[in-house]
Amino acid sequence: MKKKELQVAALENGTSIDHIPAEQLFQVVRLLGIEDINSRVTIGSNLDSKKMGKKGIIKIADKFFREEEINRIALIAPNVNLNIIRDYEVTEKKRVTLPDELVGLVKCSNPQCITNNEPMLTHFTVIDKENVQLKCHYCERTIDKKAIEIIK
Numbered sequence: 001m002k003k004k005e006l007q008v009a010a011l012e013n014g015t016s017i018d019h020i021p022a023e024q025l026f027q028v029v030r031l032l033g034i035e036d037i038n039s040r041v042t043i044g045s046n047l048d049s050k051k052m053g054k055k056g057i058i059k060i061a062d063k064f065f066r067e068e069e070i071n072r073i074a075l076i077a078p079n080v081n082l083n084i085i086r087d088y089e090v091t092e093k094k095r096v097t098l099p100d101e102l103v104g105l106v107k108c109s110n111p112q113c114i115t116n117n118e119p120m121l122t123h124f125t126v127i128d129k130e131n132v133q134l135k136c137h138y139c140e141r142t143i144d145k146k147a148i149e150i151i152k
Contacts, residue, residue: 014039014061017073017096022046024077025056031072031150032065039063069104074098075148078132097113098129106134108151113139122151 019134020028025045034041040061049055050090064084065073073080074096084092104121115122123137 010088011059011061011085012088013086014059014063015065016060016081016085017058018055018083019049019052020056020077020080021052022054022056022060025058027076028073029058030058030078031076032069034058034060034069037063063118064140068105070094071099071102075102075106075132075145075150078129081125098126099133101104101123101127102134105151106143107151109140109143109147109149110136110139110141112139 004099008027017028022045025043029035029043031036034043037060042057042059044057048053056112065082070082073082078096078098080096082094083094102122102124104123106122106124108115108122108124110116113136114120115136124134124143125137127133127135127142132148134148135141135144136143
């Protein structure tokens with residue numbers, strides 16, 4: 001039996017985002033603005049995964065994400081693995097999950113909502129983290145994953 005290995009350059013310092021559902025990989029790339037990053041970026045698409053069948057991976061040299069950026073990832077691809085790498089060693093592993101509340105990240109889909117008519121931040125309660133369902137704090141509209149519009 002021939003052993004197969006994935007040859008991807010190791011990161012000295014940076015972030016690796018692993019176990020991204022293959023169909024959501026390029027949504028995550030766009031969401032994080034990776035196309036505008038000047039450091040080395042490695043993107044693996046449709047890689048074999050025992051857990052997922054197919055997966056995506058993104059490695060970014062010298063980039064460490066803020067909490068808000070991590071929450072954006074969770075909106076598109078909850079449960080990805082985020083690894084922080086320093087001096088070629090994984091120093092921190094995180095399983096990206098949605099927080100209980102999101103402020104200023106998602107637009108309310110209700111045109112009558114006060115957040116669409118007044119200059120104020122949106123505020124959502126996460127009511128289902130696995131399937132990504134949100135409830136607006138102000139108008140109480142429920143938004144599912146397919147209807148989410150992320151604020152730039």
